[in-house]
């Protein structure tokens with residue numbers, strides 16, 4: 001049996017072609033950075049997304065012998081079922097689940113926000129993460145162990161004038177991480193990452209046109225990259241983090257250090 005540490009099972013290790021990860025929203029940005037980091041260390045990876053062409057391109061870059069894709073929306077239950085079934089059919093195991101697909105269709109606060117938008121954000125960011133976690137556990141992790149990493153956000157750790165509903169959903173993801181860590185222990189470790197602004201299409205509106213001002217708040221002097229997040233997720237899905245569960249790793253270039261007296 002694999003345990004949550006990812007330690008090798010001596011009875012299967014000689015023929016084990018590597019562990020398997022499912023990364024939702026993996027065709028570009030942070031998800032692709034995570035997929036690349038996991039493939040680089042020898043995992044096979046399944047990525048998901050809504051657009052087939054970009055998934056195909058991403059798999060070509062990752063290596064079609066190491067990666068596959070399943071097209072669909074994270075918030076669609078049938079897609080979640082198909083993705084997990086296809087991973088099991090192609091690769092025969094599902095050691096690591098990375099809930100990365102996320103959405104933020106609006107900028108601003110909550111006071112006048114259409115509640116239909118809030119529901120949509122929750123479906124994609126929170127309900128889908130739980131749905132994938134349930135399916136990964138039922139298909140493989142419940143019997144064999146594994147890890148889950150939820151891609152939350154610094155927006156889930158504080159208020160923001162820009163991303164009110166998104167922040168609420170990411171806070172829910174952080175609590176989901178704690179709850180599942182407790183329920184799924186000891187076989188499955190569940191952790192989260194909370195990145196500040198990472199250079200991707202998704203976040204461009206947060207820094208384009210005012211980059212100097214944004215960067216001035218980052219003690220490390222730069223925004224994050226998908227590689228920064230990929231490295232942290234590789235750690236959280238490896239034996240190096242074997243005694244860690246229910247935690248949210250802040251990846252922020254020092255942004256939150258600004259909370260002190262200045």
Ligand SMILES: NC(=O)c1ccc[n+]([C@@H]2O[C@H](COP(=O)([O-])OP(=O)(O)OC[C@H]3O[C@@H](n4cnc5c(N)ncnc54)[C@H](OP(=O)(O)O)[C@@H]3O)[C@@H](O)[C@H]2O)c1
Pocket residue numbers: 024025026027028029030031048049050051052054072073074075100101102103124151152153154194195196197198199200201202203
């Ligand atoms: N960038 C940041 O600054 C930042 C900071 C903190 C947290 N995050 C979180 O990191 C995650 C990834 O963000 P990103 O910046 O890498 O975004 P991105 O560059 O826009 O990439 C998003 C990826 O997810 C896919 N996707 C989007 N909506 C989806 C859906 N409903 N179902 C399935 N796949 C979907 C996209 O492909 P398709 O468009 O083809 O579906 C793409 O592969 C999100 O959860 C986001 O909240 C981002």
